Every structure is written in structure tokens, then in C-alpha cells.
Amino acid sequence: MAFVIDPTPTPSVAVLGSEDRFPVRRIFCVGRNYAAHAREMGKDPDREPPFFFTKPADAVVDSGSTIPYPPETSNFHYEAEMIVAIGTGGRNIAEAGALSHVWGYGTGNDLTRRDLQQVAKDMGRPWDWGKAFDNSAVIGPLSPVSQVGHPSSGSIKLTVNGETKQDGDLTELIWSIPEVIAILSRSIALAPGDLIMSGTPAGVGKLKPGDVCTASVVGLADCTVTIGEPL
Numbered sequence: 001m002a003f004v005i006d007p008t009p010t011p012s013v014a015v016l017g018s019e020d021r022f023p024v025r026r027i028f029c030v031g032r033n034y035a036a037h038a039r040e041m042g043k044d045p046d047r048e049p050p051f052f053f054t055k056p057a058d059a060v061v062d063s064g065s066t067i068p069y070p071p072e073t074s075n076f077h078y079e080a081e082m083i084v085a086i087g088t089g090g091r092n093i094a095e096a097g098a099l100s101h102v103w104g105y106g107t108g109n110d111l112t113r114r115d116l117q118q119v120a121k122d123m124g125r126p127w128d129w130g131k132a133f134d135n136s137a138v139i140g141p142l143s144p145v146s147q148v149g150h151p152s153s154g155s156i157k158l159t160v161n162g163e164t165k166q167d168g169d170l171t172e173l174i175w176s177i178p179e180v181i182a183i184l185s186r187s188i189a190l191a192p193g194d195l196i197m198s199g200t201p202a203g204v205g206k207l208k209p210g211d212v213c214t215a216s217v218v219g220l221a222d223c224t225v226t227i228g229e230p231l
Ligand code: MN
Pocket: 029, 030, 031, 079, 081, 110, 197, 199, 200
């Protein structure tokens, strides 16, 4: 058997302190997952069920890259997020055992064409053109659970040209990582190589050519991207 055209190389992201890389299968993103205040323990009757959107695996970009300002937007946004890298898959994963499916964690930037996303929301259309475009998932080097454990508290922030724009805490996640894994796995079979972008704290805003944008999560490698001129 031969392929009739050359198959796409497996997209991948860096692993901190290693030449090895993590192969990316799919990218699931959680919409609106930070409250203004830390979540209280136990039930929160006001929280809406989480919802998800996706990005193509080959939208991944390594930290340190320069990417062109994307087409068809004049409101291009950053979103700092903690990245969850799935090492073992499953369906109907129980919340109690969910973290055993995680290979590691990283810091990412869910780049967004906010104007196209808003049009989609207003018109009841899919979010893809706002979220799932080329170079839209900047992912810093991943750290394995064996080195960083399971981060659930501490700073998540983002700077543009050194100025702090987002300054949150992982404890503000409305849906915890075990909950997100459990809920996702009820709708689709999670698989090794899947990445979860777990949501962004308040403070999202615009990027322009020349900007240097760095997302950070305490204990994990930073994720930096430079915005170049449009193609
Ligand atoms: Mn996001």
C-alpha cells in the first residue's frame, strides 16, 4: 500500500528538558472555565455545564516561534491556558481516576480571531473560523506528571511586551481538570496524544504585529510567541 499523496507528518509539541516530543492527536478546548472568584468547595448551582470546541492538531506552534498575524481579522486575541496532555485514553472515565490518564502539563495560548468568533456567536454558526485557524495553538514545552504532579493551584498569567494582561489562579477553574476529563470522555473516547486547553482567566485582549506574548503557569515552562506581519 502507498499513499496517493505524501501523508502529513505527525504534529507534536516539545517536552521540557528532552529531545523527545509529544505527538498530538486532537486539541479539545474548554469554553469559559474561570469565574471571577475562586470556586467554593462542593456544588455550585450557578455553573453552566462546560462546552467544548476543537482546533486541528497541526495548529500547534512551539514556544519561541514567530507567527504571521492571521488573515481575515482585526481583533486577534491571546488567551493564556494550562494544557493537559493525555497519555492514556478511555471512555466514561470516572472523575476519581481521571488524573491517571494525564501524561503531563504545559502552558499554552489559545489564539483567537475574536471578531470572527463574535460573528459566529451572533449568527449561530460554528466557532471554527474564530478558533481553529493556522498557528492558533501555541504550546510551551510539556512537563511530565512525574516531575510536576497535577497542578491545581497557583498563578496563571500572561504578558504582552512585558506588561501583565492576565493574572489569575488555577483555583479559579470552574470545572477542574478531573471533571473536564470525565465529562469529555462521556461524549468522545479520549485517546493518547489528545491535548486539552483548559480555559483562560479574565483579561483577554488584542495582539498586533511586533508584539511578544508570554503565557505562564506556576511550575511549568513559559509559552512565548512573537506576532509577525500578515502573509
Ligand atoms: Mn480559550
